[in-house]
Amino acid sequence: MAPQPAAAGAGRGAAAGGGAQRVLIDGRNVQFALARAQSTGSSAAGAPLPTVALIARLRAAFSPPTEVELIFDGHAGGGPSGRIAPGFSVSYSRHATADSVIGDRVAEALVALGPAGAWSVIVVSNDREVRDHARQNGARVEGTAWLAARLGAPVGRPVRAGTAIGQGRPPRSR
Numbered sequence: 568m569a570p571q572p573a574a575a576g577a578g579r580g581a582a583a584g585g586g587a588q589r590v591l592i593d594g595r596n597v598q599f600a601l602a603r604a605q606s607t608g609s610s611a612a613g614a615p616l617p618t619v620a621l622i623a624r625l626r627a628a629f630s631p632p633t634e635v636e637l638i639f640d641g642h643a644g645g646g647p648s649g650r651i652a653p654g655f656s657v658s659y660s661r662h663a664t665a666d667s668v669i670g671d672r673v674a675e676a677l678v679a680l681g682p683a684g685a686w687s688v689i690v691v692s693n694d695r696e697v698r699d700h701a702r703q704n705g706a707r708v709e710g711t712a713w714l715a716a717r718l719g720a721p722v723g724r725p726v727r728a729g730t731a732i733g734q735g736r737p738p739r740s741r
Contacts, residue, residue, distance in 0.1 A: 587633055587707070589676065591669050592714070593692035594639035594657075597621065600693055600711035601718075618646050618657075626655055628717045636672070640665045666692075670700045677704045 598615035605616075616624075622637065629635045631654035639646075643659045650656045660668045669690060677685040685705030691714050692698060698708045 587689040588687040589634045589636070590629060590689045590691060591672050591706075592625065592635065592637045593665055593669060593690075593694060593697060594618075594621070594637050595665065596692045596694055596697075597711050597714060601715060604711075604715055622647060622651065622655075622657065624718045626652055628714075628719075630654065638665045638668050638672075666694060666697050669697055670704075673701050673704045673706045676706065 595615075598618070598621055601621070602615045618639070625635060625637060633654060635655045637655075637657045639657070639659050641659055642661055646657075646659075648657050648659060658668070669692070673685070673688060673690060676688045680687065682705050686707060688701075688706040689709055690697060690701035690706050691709050691711065692701075693711050701708050
């Protein structure tokens, strides 16, 4: 999957992906982080966000030309996989870990794009080893809180009626 130039002026930073040409997402890490965010106030973590729901929310948060790859541990087990939409793919690590697959993707980007180009890759994970490896290879790192903010209102927080899309306040009356 070759990265494409980022579109100017869309979303946070220079592109919808914050200036990124490619976003690598640690799938299970994000699913469980969003479940914890949903169960704020209770000691038990909620059930992880279903994979298809996560995919739908991510597709809404990122658009081409930003390439998004959602990487899960294990096998697909009947879940969606491969290129499921323009600029969006889902992969499973099979016999490796998602952490090692993400590490390989970042190392490949460093070789293909060089040190300056590797900065166009964002890795989304709260896993310390994944984050450290990505930084060592020149990629940017964002946590699941950054992704939750991109997905809109945090899971479990109701959106107030009458607010403008993407705004925390109602539209002005004339």
